[in-house]
Amino acid sequence: MGGDGQALSNKRRILEKSRVFLTADELRKGDNGGGETTRKLKEEKVLRWSHCGLSLEPLQLPVVFDLYGRLYSKKAVLDNILEKRSLHKQNSSDLNSDMKISKLSDVCEVSNVEEGKDRKVLIRCPVTGYDSASGLHQFLGFWSCGHVVACAAVNESVGKPAAAKKDCPVDDDPASVCPFCGATSFAVHLILDQESDEVKQYRRLRSFTECLGSVGAQTRDVEVC
Known part of the structure; x- marks a missing residue:
């Protein structure tokens, strides 16, 4: 950890260029059968x-997710947290304010x-056995148990119609139950299509977890405030 501010700045620019989200128009075209957009x-x-x-490198075990999904x-x-702490000690102004992870309990x-x-x-x-790498299915991550489950399994557990099973449930109340282990938790939509959706989810879940006392309160029993 050299605490090189210029290196962090360059890395940030690369990250920003690599974050690819479709525009609302592109998404609408995809919904209407636009093959190239899909x-x-x-x-x-x-x-x-x-x-x-x-890091933009292939994922390595162990893998974590945050409230943005x-x-x-x-x-x-871990490397990023240590780097930020090093820059903070140096009173560097080159801290990445977009990165909300400051401790391991944030993931x-x-x-x-x-x-x-x-x-x-x-x-x-x-x-369901669905593989996330196929890009064909939507998934939820359950915060207290860490299980990543296809939305189809979640909707099946609550008796949703077959036509709607592929879509992730949207609820103002984030409290949920993992359909695999039964742990009471809250669900995080993973790998959202648009950055604005990530931000909305972060704010909604952040408010919920602050009500619980800590964003990293990974307990087996999560109760609604």
Whole structure:
């Protein structure tokens, strides 16, 4: 950790260029059967499911997610925290204000993650068997147990119609129950299509977790305030 402010600034610019989100118009075209937009969306999702949002390198075990729904290698998060602390001690003005992770309790470690062929990280829904790397399904991460589950499994558990099972439930009350282990928790939508959706989710869940007392309160029993 050299605490090099210029290196961090360069890294930040690379990260900003790499964060690929479709525009609202592109998303609407995809919903209307735009083949190229749909293909682009799937490719970008596959990349974001397989690469760390900080280092931009392929994900390495262990894997964590934050309230934005982004995935990271835990090692990259630790390195980033130490780097920020080093810069803070130097009173550097080059701190990355966009990065909301300042301690390990700001992320949740994924429980159902494995290492596949060529050391590639695989996150597979323990209920449906859906692979997140396919880019075909939406997933939720449950904060207190760390299980990443396909939205289809969540909707099945609450009796949603088949036509709506592929979509993640949207609820003003984040309290939820993991359909795999039954732990009471709250769910984080992972790998969202638009950055504005990430920000909305962060604010909503941050408010909820502050009500609980701590964003990192990874307890087995989470009660609604």
